[in-house]
Amino acid sequence: MPRTTSKTSAADSKLMIGSDGKTLLIYGVIGDWWEGNDALTLAQEIDALIDANDELNVRIHSPGGYIMEGLVVYNRLKYAEKPVNIHIDGMAASMASVIAMAGGNGGKISMPENAWLMIHKPINGVFGNADDMRKMADTLDGFETDISNIYMQRFTGSREELAEMLTQETWINAQDALAYGLIDEIVEPVKAAASLALNLSDFENAPKAAIQLFGESTASTAKSMQGVTTMPNKAEEQAKNPAANGGADPINTAQNEPQSRKPAEPRESAAADKSDVTEAVNTALAARAQLNADIRALAQKVRLSDAETNAIVDKNLGSMELAREAILEVVADRDSKAQPSNFVTVNHDTSMLREDITKGLMAKAGLMDHKEGNDFTQMSLVEIARFCLQNAGVSVGGMNNNAIATKAMHTTSDFPNILADVANKSLRAGYDAYPRTFLPFSRRVSANDFKPINRAQLGEAPALEKVNENGEFKHGTMGDGKERYNLETYGKIISLTRKTIINDDLDAFTRVPQSFGDAAADLENSVVWGLIINNVKMSDNKALFHADHKNLGTGGVPSETTLSEARKMMRVQKALNGTRNLNLRAQYALVPAALETTFQKLLSAIMANDTDNVNVFTNSMELIVEPLLDYADPKAWYVAAAPNRIDTIEYAYLTGEEGVYIETQNGFEVDGVQIKAVLDFGAGVIDYRGLLKNAGQ
Numbered sequence: 256m257p258r259t260t261s262k263t264s265a266a267d268s269k270l271m272i273g274s275d276g277k278t279l280l281i282y283g284v285i286g287d288w289w290e291g292n293d294a295l296t297l298a299q300e301i302d303a304l305i306d307a308n309d310e311l312n313v314r315i316h317s318p319g320g321y322i323m324e325g326l327v328v329y330n331r332l333k334y335a336e337k338p339v340n341i342h343i344d345g346m347a348a349s350m351a352s353v354i355a356m357a358g359g360n361g362g363k364i365s366m367p368e369n370a371w372l373m374i375h376k377p378i379n380g381v382f383g384n385a386d387d388m389r390k391m392a393d394t395l396d397g398f399e400t401d402i403s404n405i406y407m408q409r410f411t412g413s414r415e416e417l418a419e420m421l422t423q424e425t426w427i428n429a430q431d432a433l434a435y436g437l438i439d440e441i442v443e444p445v446k447a448a449a450s451l452a453l454n455l456s457d458f459e460n461a462p463k464a465a466i467q468l469f470g471e472s473t474a475s476t477a478k479s480m481q482g483v484t485t486m487p488n489k490a491e492e493q494a495k496n497p498a499a500n501g502g503a504d505p506i507n508t509a510q511n512e513p514q515s516r517k518p519a520e521p522r523e524s525a526a527a528d529k530s531d532v533t534e535a536v537n538t539a540l541a542a543r544a545q546l547n548a549d550i551r552a553l554a555q556k557v558r559l560s561d562a563e564t565n566a567i568v569d570k571n572l573g574s575m576e577l578a579r580e581a582i583l584e585v586v587a588d589r590d591s592k593a594q595p596s597n598f599v600t601v602n603h604d605t606s607m608l609r610e611d612i613t614k615g616l617m618a619k620a621g622l623m624d625h626k627e628g629n630d631f632t633q634m635s636l637v638e639i640a641r642f643c644l645q646n647a648g649v650s651v652g653g654m655n656n657n658a659i660a661t662k663a664m665h666t667t668s669d670f671p672n673i674l675a676d677v678a679n680k681s682l683r684a685g686y687d688a689y690p691r692t693f694l695p696f697s698r699r700v701s702a703n704d705f706k707p708i709n710r711a712q713l714g715e716a717p718a719l720e721k722v723n724e725n726g727e728f729k730h731g732t733m734g735d736g737k738e739r740y741n742l743e744t745y746g747k748i749i750s751l752t753r754k755t756i757i758n759d760d761l762d763a764f765t766r767v768p769q770s771f772g773d774a775a776a777d778l779e780n781s782v783v784w785g786l787i788i789n790n791v792k793m794s795d796n797k798a799l800f801h802a803d804h805k806n807l808g809t810g811g812v813p814s815e816t817t818l819s820e821a822r823k824m825m826r827v828q829k830a831l832n833g834t835r836n837l838n839l840r841a842q843y844a845l846v847p848a849a850l851e852t853t854f855q856k857l858l859s860a861i862m863a864n865d866t867d868n869v870n871v872f873t874n875s876m877e878l879i880v881e882p883l884l885d886y887a888d889p890k891a892w893y894v895a896a897a898p899n900r901i902d903t904i905e906y907a908y909l910t911g912e913e914g915v916y917i918e919t920q921n922g923f924e925v926d927g928v929q930i931k932a933v934l935d936f937g938a939g940v941i942d943y944r945g946l947l948k949n950a951g952q
Contacts, residue, residue: 277308285320285328285350287583292320294327301331310338310362319349322377322398329405332357333645334638341365342442348373356405356437359652363439366429370444372437374406375424380588404648411436543571550578557586608646609669612639613676620677620765622684636660636756643670660756664927671928674751675919678768678930685772686915692881693783696843696895696903696945701910702937707741708907710941738794740939742909745778747771752927764930768917771932775915781883783904783938787845787948788887791940799940800948810950813846813853813892821894821947828944839900839945844876845893847884850951854878854892890951896944903945909935 279300283290291297304311313332319325332339332354341358343366352372358364366372377398381391403417410417412435432438547568554564559582567581615631616639617623631639637656640663644651647669651659663670702708749771755763790798800807805824811817822841830837846854858876876894884891895903908914918931940946 277304277310278312278314279304280314281328281351281354282316282344284583285317285354286324287320287579290579292317292324294324297324297328298331301328301335305335305337308337310340311335312340312342313354313358314342314344315347315351315355316343316345317347317351317354319351319373322350322402325350325353326401329354329357330642333359334634334641335360336638338362343367343370343372343438346371346373349375353402353405356409358439364437365440365442366432366438367442367444368429370429372427372432373424374421374427376421377402382588400648404645406437407648408650408652409436546573546575546578549575550582553579554582557582559585609673609676612643612669612673613680616673616677616761617680617765620681620761622681622765622769635759636761637759639673640670640756643673656757657753660753663756664753671919674764674928675917675930678749678751678764679917681765682768682772682775682915682917682932685769685774686776687772689773689776689780691776691780692879693780693904693906695877695879696845696898697783697938698898698902698905698941700905700907701913702742702907703910705742705744705909705935707739708937708939710738710740710902710905710939738939738941740905740907740937742907742935742937745775745934745936747774747932749930749932750927751930755927768930768932772915775932775934778934779906779936779938780881782936783906784881784883786904786938786940787893787946788883790948793940793943799943799946801943804943806943806947808947808949811952812890813850813857813949813951815857817949818844818857818894821949825894825896825944825947837901837944839896841894841947842876842897843879843895845879845881845884845895847889847892848880848882849885849889850892851878851880888951892949892951894947896946898945901945902941904938905941906936906938 279297281292281297283292285292287293288296291300301311311332332341338361339358340362341355341364343355343364347355348371352374355364355372377395379391379395381388399421403414403421406417407414427435427437429438429441433441550568551564554567559567563585567578567585570581572578572581612631614623615634619632634642637659641651641654641659644659644663649662651662654662749764749767751764754760786799790800792798793804797803805828808817808821808824825839825841826836828837828839829835844854844858855878858878898904912933912935915932915934918933920929
């Protein structure tokens, strides 16, 4: 709905919606929250107008403002997907000229003959040491690139010519703006432009014509305000000393009125004169008290300190407009002393942008909490593609969705990388969610290449011997055995095509990669459990579970008897040299789903009332249930030692690529981007003594 506002003078800048319900007025400083010119308020108004109308009309009269706020407004207008007509009523200077460039998509940018555009380099104050200033210089350089890219979408000259114009603070009239391609048409001049007062004192090269058009009215307005401000002081002085000004009424002195004013009518009595003066003083004092209260309320809203607030009040600025400017200066100075500054980088901080877009798409796809989302959550893939092209300095004027999708897939924009990021996060989400049940009893390592991995079984360490009287230490030897395995590469290609983007098919690079990640984790699980299920041969040419290895128990259902035997057999395992007990604890019970309930009862914490029937296995082992064991033999069960006590099963990834990962390239076989999901993985049994099997019954 249109926002209603009280009627104000043009100097008292207000954001308003026109009576036609589809015109947005941006008058005043961009970023002034008091007047509704901040990014949040403007964005909300723009969204409401876009939803309610087939086109959006924007009228601008502004000296500029904050870059961060202006970029938000520009992007909202630029990507409205409806015609946007921009009309420069009087002036579009600095950041306001950037916002003016958002017109198009079937709309026009128009400018009266007596209006002005002004472009210049970004400006910001900085407080700190030399490093702080260098950082700020880098930030401003980045912003200059941003706004140059926006101007260059329309500017008919060279980038070098534009850079020189930015350096010189160039004021551009309507005829030159049309010649440069910055506007589409010149319209009838604004006859009341002189009433659109703006403060031009901050600009170095403002032309005389602009000063005459806007500056004089500003000066007269300020003079009028100054008269009101000083009036109470003069009146108070006159009340105390009537002779100080010849007994004249302070409101009607020549200093406060034009010379052509007629002489004041004579007063009937001194009492009446004194009454008028007293009334004027009381009125002025009440106005000042109300103004000071309003200033303090605004200062508290933006968290100014008492000292900062008092300093502004003590200036006796005389109007809320001047007070707001003073408060804005304090806020800007305060923020510039903190790092980062008021400004937010755009295309020169690609990592942050990519992260924000990725979060938005993940939230939109339901793979992340919507609270973690952002504005990009509401954008389609084509809109994001357009945004990325724009951010890379690519002109998208006149492009349809097909052209945008094609261009985004085959340029240096971040769009393909963002899709790859989303696909990768989706892939990892599926990979991490899958229950890889082998992890607790296995050990992870990294491999530098795909050559066979040779692992030595650590034998028994030599016993320590007493040192003789000569202090001689004797040498010992370590027994060892060797086992071997190697990495294998597994993969699948995902194609993200132009149709995927146009159809806004999120599943293509969220759900599909997620299922690939799930499959990769399942593959790892199958490889490791396959070693146990298939009873692989060891380096001694004997099966993993073999009577000679003393890790094959007497077949039987899980019970106190069979589980006690398994624990004992593992406890008395000998080291490789056969002279030292390893005293391994059976820490994990590896069982099929068919035996899950049986083992839960066996390992539960419930004890019988009879102390002779205490459950000796209470909390003594960790239960691991793996359905793959059911497909092999639902009666067989296993126990395993902890991997920090003995090497049992070892699994490896290629160094630097732990788990499933992706590789991308622009496709020639497909019209889009190819994303390859890759898993370099291998596993092998290192030492049979940490595993034991019971065939069941």
